[in-house]
Structure formats: structure tokens, C-alpha cells
Amino acid sequence: MRKNSYFGEFGGQFVPETLMPALLELETAYEQYKDDPHFKEELRYYLTTYVGRPTPLYYARGLTEYLGGAKIYLKREDLNHTGAHKINNSLGQTLLAKKMGKKKIIAETGAGQHGVATATAAALLGCECTVFMGAEDVKRQSLNVFRMKLLGAQVIEVTSGTQTLKDATNEALRHWVATVRDSHYVIGSVVGPHPYPTLVRDFQSIIGEETKQQILEKEGRLPDYLVACVGGGSNAMGLFHPFVHDREIKMVGVEAAGCGVNTGQHAASLTAGSKGVLHGALSYILQDSDGQIIPAHSVSAGLDYPGVGPEHSYYKDSGRAQYEAITDEEALEAFQMLSRLEGIIPALESAHALAYVRKLAPTLSPEQVIVVNLSGRGDKDVETVSKLLGGRARE
Amino acid sequence: MSRIAQTFTNLRLKGQKALIPYVSCGDPSLEFTEQLVLKLVEAGADLVELGVPYSDPVADGPTIQKASQRALAGGITLEKIFQLAARLRSRMETPLILMTYYNPIYRFGLERFVSRAQEAGIDGLIVPDLPPEEARILKQITDPAEIDLIFLAAPTSTAERMEKIAALARGFIYCVSVTGVTGSRENIASGLEAFLAQIRSHTDLPLAVGFGIKSPETAGKAAAIADGVIVGSSLIERIEENLPLVKDEPERVINEVCAYLASLKKAMGNTHFAMN
Numbered sequence: 166m167r168k169n170s171y172f173g174e175f176g177g178q179f180v181p182e183t184l185m186p187a188l189l190e191l192e193t194a195y196e197q198y199k200d201d202p203h204f205k206e207e208l209r210y211y212l213t214t215y216v217g218r219p220t221p222l223y224y225a226r227g228l229t230e231y232l233g234g235a236k237i238y239l240k241r242e243d244l245n246h247t248g249a250h251k252i253n254n255s256l257g258q259t260l261l262a263k264k265m266g267k268k269k270i271i272a273e274t275g276a277g278q279h280g281v282a283t284a285t286a287a288a289l290l291g292c293e294c295t296v297f298m299g300a301e302d303v304k305r306q307s308l309n310v311f312r313m314k315l316l317g318a319q320v321i322e323v324t325s326g327t328q329t330l331k332d333a334t335n336e337a338l339r340h341w342v343a344t345v346r347d348s349h350y351v352i353g354s355v356v357g358p359h360p361y362p363t364l365v366r367d368f369q370s371i372i373g374e375e376t377k378q379q380i381l382e383k384e385g386r387l388p389d390y391l392v393a394c395v396g397g398g399s400n401a402m403g404l405f406h407p408f409v410h411d412r413e414i415k416m417v418g419v420e421a422a423g424c425g426v427n428t429g430q431h432a433a434s435l436t437a438g439s440k441g442v443l444h445g446a447l448s449y450i451l452q453d454s455d456g457q458i459i460p461a462h463s464v465s466a467g468l469d470y471p472g473v474g475p476e477h478s479y480y481k482d483s484g485r486a487q488y489e490a491i492t493d494e495e496a497l498e499a500f501q502m503l504s505r506l507e508g509i510i511p512a513l514e515s516a517h518a519l520a521y522v523r524k525l526a527p528t529l530s531p532e533q534v535i536v537v538n539l540s541g542r543g544d545k546d547v548e549t550v551s552k553l554l555g556g557r558a559r560e
Numbered sequence: 561m562s563r564i565a566q567t568f569t570n571l572r573l574k575g576q577k578a579l580i581p582y583v584s585c586g587d588p589s590l591e592f593t594e595q596l597v598l599k600l601v602e603a604g605a606d607l608v609e610l611g612v613p614y615s616d617p618v619a620d621g622p623t624i625q626k627a628s629q630r631a632l633a634g635g636i637t638l639e640k641i642f643q644l645a646a647r648l649r650s651r652m653e654t655p656l657i658l659m660t661y662y663n664p665i666y667r668f669g670l671e672r673f674v675s676r677a678q679e680a681g682i683d684g685l686i687v688p689d690l691p692p693e694e695a696r697i698l699k700q701i702t703d704p705a706e707i708d709l710i711f712l713a714a715p716t717s718t719a720e721r722m723e724k725i726a727a728l729a730r731g732f733i734y735c736v737s738v739t740g741v742t743g744s745r746e747n748i749a750s751g752l753e754a755f756l757a758q759i760r761s762h763t764d765l766p767l768a769v770g771f772g773i774k775s776p777e778t779a780g781k782a783a784a785i786a787d788g789v790i791v792g793s794s795l796i797e798r799i800e801e802n803l804p805l806v807k808d809e810p811e812r813v814i815n816e817v818c819a820y821l822a823s824l825k826k827a828m829g830n831t832h833f834a835m836n
């Protein structure tokens with residue numbers, strides 16, 4: 166066991182031997198390029214001129230006044246090209262794949278956000294892209310399937326297992342096993358075997374790095390709380406990681422409680438799961454007493470995953486971060502709350518973070534500062550929410 | 561000497577190659593699996609792999625995925641598989657190898673898992689998602705329990721990795737013959753001979769070929785250059801095709817699977833084959 170593939174007891178490389186050489190190759194390439202000035206400059210070029218970074222850190226006055234407590238800032242990842250933080254990682258990994266001489270890109274996707282982001286990066290950089298998506302999700306998100314096709318990607322409908330994100334990930338891994346010599350798998354969150362959790366974290370850390378600089382400019386000090394939703398955990402890790410050594414800052418990851426953590430219909434791996442191996446890493450997962458994976462449930466497709474990145478499991482057990490769970494219903498309320506108060510329609514994923522802030526902010530004083538990661542915009546969710554609310558937005 | 565090592569030694573002395581069928585435990589019922597294994601041994605199986613069905617089998621193609629789902633839907637559990645193994649062990653000396661993904665072992669508890677396997681008379685363990693890097697802790701438990709932890713080598717494995725695998729392996733080395741998942745449609749790579757020669761340069765352990773065996777012809781080709789042949793998906797396909805029959809006429813289905821196994825055995829140039 167090489168120490169650097171673990172975060173405490175979590176992480177590792179639980180994958181078929183066929184993939185091990187590719188993971189080692191990826192690790193070596195990443196070590197070589199991550200501090201390479203040309204690589205960094207090229208990535209920075211695309212992030213600024215193409216993605217639109219830096220994203221604003223916006224003082225949400227309306228929300229702050231409404232909740233009547235701490236001052237709330239929104240990190241506007243929703244303003245990125247393709248509408249979420251996912252592009253930071255897709256672009257970084259696709260660029261790295263090209264440096265490694267691999268021009269075939271594989272990705273998995275749930276709602277389609279990571280699929281669209283990766284298809285976009287592949288189109289930009291001239292790579293061939295294959296996206297695996299569960300048949301259930303293909304039905305629920307047909308517009309995103311069309312988007313990916315417009316971008317030139319091939320979308321493969323996955324009919325195995327529960328036909329959702331977990332099975333799309335299995336199928337992407339299987340496809341990678343068969344095509345590993347000339348393909349790179351762009352995993353969509355801080356999950357999977359080493360080096361993915363580290364690599365994705367580093368590509369997403371730009372969120373926290375910018376936040377740090379921006380909040381110092383605006384407030385002259387660091388925030389008291391960082392809040393972000395946690396599916397696999399990449400937007401949260403991207404915000405948290407640059408602040409990890411600022412011990413006085415509280416970090417809160419918000420998972421999906423679905424119908425409630427006691428109902429068995431949820432996606433709260435850290436809150437209500439147990440230790441196990443899923444998709445190549447040891448972490449908290451949803452499983453039964455025989456180690457079979459239990460399907461997750463959340464109204465938000467991006468959080469609908471029965472695992473979480475190993476570094477979050479490490480933060481949970483070490484106490485560095487705190488993890489809370491928000492129900493579908495609470496997220497739907499927060500979705501409408503932000504739309505009305507700020508004129509920003511958030512992604513349902515991000516609405517989970519906002520729902521927690523709605524509880525937290527009133528318990529704090531006006532001198533305290535919360536930064537929430539607004540990981541994505543809600544355009545993709547408008548139809549879902551309209552159906553759930555019976556077409557009636559709250560007056 | 562372990563039952564696995566002894567079996568390969570005996571076969572080698574007779575100039576024969578090992579035929580190793582893989583069954584998915586509980587597909588579609590535990591009783592069926594039990595009868596099937598007993599008959600497979602009569603039909604010429606030299607070792608048997610008992611597959612533990614898993615919800616997320618990333619190294620498996622559609623055939624074993626579906627078999628696993630049928631078995632899980634039928635209520636299969638690890639405890640039932642250990643009991644099945646113990647019943648089989650009381651009736652035969654054929655080496656029994658559990659093939660399971662790592663999470664069921666981890667969840668059950670490594671020590672507890674190995675001790676239950678030992679009690680049940682299991683001889684070896686294959687964990688397709690446990691590369692040498694992650695195997696140290698489990699190996700510290702299987703070694704003293706005299707359970708052979710069997711490693712996989714892949715066509716993508718470098719010489720350095722083959723060395724690592726050879727250093728840890730016991731029983732035999734599972735040589736994955738295609739760059740892909742089980743049940744692969746791809747033909748056995750033309751490079752198989754070179755791949756086996758490369759592994760051979762790192763170890764004296766028997767080499768068994770698996771993942772691409774789907775006909776007497778492929779079994780014969782593999783047997784000509786390896787010490788053993790592992791066959792899973794193409795056996796299970798014969799169960800899958802006959803599922804409506806399984807309930808009322810299980811013997812008919814079992815006979816068909818066994819006849820297929822015997823045809824592989826024959827193609828492998830061995831003299832001993834089907835009794836019935």
C-alpha cells in the first residue's frame with residue numbers, strides 16, 4: 166500500500182489489474198504536468214478566455230436580509246460556461262489526456278452536467294468523446310442527451326443494474342478496461358481510484374483559491390463558514406481544500422437526505438452510510454449487511470450517488486468538516502427562495518447547500534460570514550421542479 | 561501442499577490441463593447451483609470457481625452481470641454460499657475457489673470472512689478488484705489460513721507488475737486473455753502466447769487462462785499453451801437460454817451445461833470426460 170494513495174484509511178486503488186498500469190501512468194503524467202508552467206498557462210488560458218473565470222463572489226444582500234443573521238456570499242460557479250463547476254475538471258483532465266497522447270475520452274454522467282462539460286472540453290480540444298448514461302437518466306434528461314450529441318459526443322445508454330449514475334460509472338469503467346491503451350477516463354467527481362480524488366480536487370481547487378482572494382478583498386478577512394453540496398464531493402472539495410489549514414473556518418458539506426435519512430430513500434453516504442469500497446476507493450457508501458450497494462435517491466440527479474469521495478470520509482472522521490443532510494422538500498423550498506430573493510435560479514444540487522444555509526444563517530451574528538458554493542445554475546432543473554410543484558411557483 | 565497445487569501437480573504428471581468452470585452462486589437458485597457443481601465435476605471440472613454475486617461487478621460483462629442480478633433477486637447471501645461450499649466439500653475433494661469482489665469481504669470483515677471460508681473448505685480466493693497494491697492485509701490473513709490468494713495478470717501488466725504479482729501469488733496465476741471484461745466477444749489475443757511466456761519468466765506457478773474462452777476451439781487453443789482454462793460466461797449463457805426450463809426440468813439444463821463443459825474438455829486434448 167503506497168501511503169499517497171490514501172487519505173487516512175480512505176481511498177486506494179481497488180480496480181482490476183488491467184487498469185492498474187493506466188492509473189500509474191496517469192499518476193506519473195499528473196505529477197509531471199501539474200507544476201509544468203506550459204500546462205498551467207494553457208489551462209489558465211482556457212479557464213479565463215473560454216470558461217469565464219474567475220467567477221464572481223457575490224454578496225447576496227436579499228438573502229442575507231431575509232434570513233437575518235450571518236452575511237452570505239455566493240461563489241458563482243453557475244456562471245461558468247456549461248453552467249456548473251464540472252467544466253473546471255473536464256477541461257483540466259482532457260488537457261492532461263492530450264498531453265498523455267490519448268485523444269479518446271470516456272465519461273459517465275448522471276443528470277448530464279458532467280457529460281455536457283466533458284463533451285464540451287472534448288469538442289474544444291479536438292478529442293473523441295463517449296459518454297455513459299443510465300437509461301433512466303436518459304429518459305429524465307433527454308435535452309442534455311441532445312446537447313452532448315450536438316457537441317459531437319457519442320452517448321451510450323446503460324441498461325444494467327439500476328440504470329442510473331452508479332451503473333453508468335460501472336459501464337464507463339468496463340469500457341475503459343477494454344480501451345485503456347488509447348483512452349482516458351474523465352471521472353466526474355473526487356471519487357474513484359487514486360489518483361482521481363487528488364487530481365479532480367486539484368482541478369476544482371481554483372474555486373477555493375479564488376474565494377480566498379475575493380473574500381479578503383471584500384471583507385478583509387476569511388469567512389467563518391464554507392458550505393457546499395456533496396454528491397461525489399468535487400465542488401465541496403474544490404471550495405474547502407484551499408482552506409483546510411485555516412483551522413478556525415468551519416466547513417459544512419451538505420448531502421441529499423432524499424425522502425429522509427430514516428426512509429432508506431436518500432443519498433447521504435456520510436450521514437447514514439458505512440465504510441466500504443465503491444468504484445475503486447474505500448469510503449463511506451450505501452450498502453446492505455452483505456456489502457451489496459444500495460441504490461441512492463435524491464430529487465437532484467447530481468447528488469443521486471451511493472458513494473462519496475474518500476477525502477470527505479477522511480474529513481468526516483477527523484472532524485475537519487461537518488456533514489449535514491437536506492431533504493428533497495427542503496431543497497425545493499430553497500430553490501424557490503433563491504430564485505425569488507436574488508433572481509438566481511440555482512441547480513437543485515446547490516439548493517441543498519442553500520437549504521442548510523437557510524437553517525444556519527439565522528443562528529449566527531451579522532458580523533459572521535458564510536460562503537456558499539453555488540455549484541450550478543438551475544435551468545436544467547426547471548422542468549423537474551415545475552412538475553413537482555404542479556406548475557405552481559410559490560407566490 | 562494445498563489442494564489447488566496438488567491438483568495441478570497431478571494433472572501435470574498426467575500431461576493434462578485443468579478445466580475450471582465458474583458458476584454464479586444462486587443463479588437462479590442455490591439448489592440448482594449445488595446440483596450443477598456436482599455434475600460439472602463428474603463432467604470433467606478439475607477445480608471449481610464459486611462466483612459471489614455482486615451488485616456492481618465492474619470486471620464482468622453482461623452475462624455475469626445478469627446472472628448476478630438473478631441470484632441477488634433470488635435472495636443469495638454470503639452465509640448461504642459458505643453453507644453451499646461446506647455441503648459440496650463434504651461430498652468431493654475438488655478444489656473450490658471463491659471469486660468475489662472486495663466489498664463483500666470488507667463488509668463481512670476480513671478475518672471473519674477468511675475463517676468462514678476456511679471452515680467451509682474453500683481452497684482459494686480470487687478478488688478481481690484487488691491488485692497487489694491493496695492485497696497486503698488480506699494476504700496476511702489468507703496465508704496462515706492456508707487459503708491461496710490468487711492474483712490476476714492482464715495483457716496490460718508491465719514486467720515490473722508481473723514480478724510483483726508473481727511474488728504474492730499462490731495456487732495459480734489467473735491470466736486475463738483479453739483487454740476487456742468477462743464474456744468478451746473479442747477473440748483470444750494473438751499475443752496470448754507471448755503474454756504467457758512473459759508471465760512464465762517470472763513464476764513457476766501454474767498459469768490459467770480466462771475471460772475469452774467461449775468455444776471448444778478457444779479452450780483447445782488456450783490449453784495448448786497454458787496449464788488451465790477458466791470458463792464462465794459461455795457456461796452461464798447455456799443457463800440463461802434455458803431459464804424457463806430450470807424450475808421444472810433442472811436436470812435437462814444441467815446436462816446441457818455439462819455436455820458443453822465436456823466438449824471443452826475434449827478439445828483440450830484430455831482423455832477423461834463426460835460420464836453421462
Ligand SMILES: Cc1ncc(COP(=O)(O)O)c(C=O)c1O
Nearest residue numbers: 354396397398399400467514541
Ligand atoms: C450543479 C452541480 N452541483 C453539484 C453536483 C454534485 O457533484 P459534486 O459533489 O462532485 O460537486 C453536480 C453533479 O452533477 C452538479 O451538476
